Amino acid sequence: MSSQQEPQLDQKPLTPSKMQQPSPRLSTRLQHHPYQPPAGFDAVEPGVHHASTVIFPNVAAMRARDWRSKAGYTYGLHGTPTTFILEERLAALDGGRHCVLCPSGLSAIALIDLALLQQGDTMLLPSNVYGPSRELAERLLTAWGIEHRLYDARCTPDELAALITPQTRLLWLEAPGSVTMEMPDLRGLIAVARQHGVRTAIDATWAAGIALQPFDLGVDVVMQALTKYQSGGADLLMGSVTTRDDALHERLLLTHMRIGLGVSADDVARVLRGLHTLPLRYHAHDASARRIAQWMQGQPAVAQVLHPALPGSPGHAHWQRDCCAAGGLFSVVFQPCHSAAQIDAFVDALQLFKIGYSWGGPVSLAVPYDVQSMRSPSHWPHAGGLVRLAIGLEDADDLIADLRQAMQRLIPTD
Incomplete structure (x- = not known):
């Protein structure tokens, strides 16, 4: 071998532990930086978590999580720490157990209708019902085979009972009524509905969880437009649907997922801030x-x-x-x-x-x-x-x- 000839290199492959990993390039480092902030930070306002994708630690954790449970996170549409906090606080405000958030008060009304009604069913609406709710019934639900009847907002329990048929599945209440402000006999109307096995839902936006506690009167579902008092700033749209019954919540939650209702984390943070002074x-x-x-x-x-x-x-x-x-x-x-x-x-x-x-x-x-x-x-x-x-x-x-x-x-x- 010539003195100028280089020695042959050892051809044995390196074990993985000895292999040198190349440093990630800039675009990769921007996405996968190793820094994690220290634990223990706390503040008056909850953190605002923006997410569509939720990261799992491993495949087993991904497969084990149930999107319906608040024990973990699966996808931004099904909840983040920010939305879970607001839902729990609203459930407490309403005197319920479960709450889901919707993009507006009207979407919350639609969620209830779609979750609790099917073709051939009838619902009862007060004559002073919120206009878009009546439009929803007249223009969409009727076309899908879901009927509705209007009842006098000032009616007696006996008068309401006369309108209930075997097809009646849902009674809507407003307290007070939209624009003309009639306050119905909630106790009497709810009692009649329960006697006939009819679910009850109330638009309780006016009460804001303060002036009235509908669950104590026997209501099944409480809907609110968080656009109003809970926000307090006239700068966002959001709605909520609260229940006490686990099975009823499951029915609402499944419909909520299937029609893809979601809310902005920034808007949720505004409502959380508004609750302090509500x-x-x-x-x-x-x-x-x-x-x-x-x-x-x-x-x-x-x-x-x-x-x-x-x-x-x-x-x-x-x-x-x-x-x-x-x-x-x-x-x-x-x-x-x-x-x-x-x-x-x-x-x-x-x-x-x-x-x-x-x-x-x-x-x-x-x-x-x-x-x-x-x-x-x-x-x-x-x-x-x-x-x-x-x-x-x-x-x-x-x-x-x-x-x-x-x-x-x-x-x-x-």
Whole structure:
């Protein structure tokens, strides 16, 4: 062998322990950096976990986890620490055991309908039901073979019993009713439904878990639009569905998964933050609304104020029996002598009150409605126009002053 010839290398393969792994390149290091923050961090607000993919430690753990259980995580749509925390807090607020989150209040209503009804079934809706809920029944559910019947929101238990058939599967309740604010006989209606084996669901958004505890009255499902008081900021959409019954929750949860309902982690964090001040805000809305409603009662242009806590409002006795607060929402019915154009001008003249749907936020809102086109003539034979007022967190005296100056637009017609 020439002195210039290099020696032959040992050709024995290296064992895996001796093999040198190349350093990951930049794009890989950005995805798989080894750093983990130290444990033990805690703060007032829960962490915001953004996730679609959830990482499992191994295949066995992946196969062992059940997406229906809150003992672990499987996929972002089925829950993260952020959403689990909100669901548990809302369940406690409602007095229930289980809660699922939906992208809006209307989607929460749809979830209940789709989970509990099938072709050939009938559900009962109050005559003052939330408009989009009625649209859902009329335009979609009917086409799928699910029927609905309207019942008078002021009906007696016996009158409701006369409407129940062997096909009736679900009774919807609203407390109070949308726009016209009737408070139903919840105890009596729920008792009738239970006697006939009919499930009950209530839109309890107005109560916010504070003014009313529907589960204590025997309701099966409580729905809320978290868009309103729980959020408190008028800056997000979300809904919740709460139950006490394990089997009923399973039925709702399966439907929730099958139609792919999910919520934003950032929106969940906003609702969690809003829960800290929910009781304070709710009672502040309530106090201002009662004062302003009483002031409105004394105005010559006003025929009636629809506020459950005021004597003379439809269902006031039921509110006294079942509720402990009233929130910030009420409606004003004007004297028939005032035209729709004048009432619109009154709303346009408001400065602090803004024109917009929804309620429960910091800013007061006003919306005019044609109540005679919405309700039975037997209850509204000679009523004038109606304006719904959502009282925000402004000073009550300033809101009264705003209403007073806008009243100048209401000049009686000849």
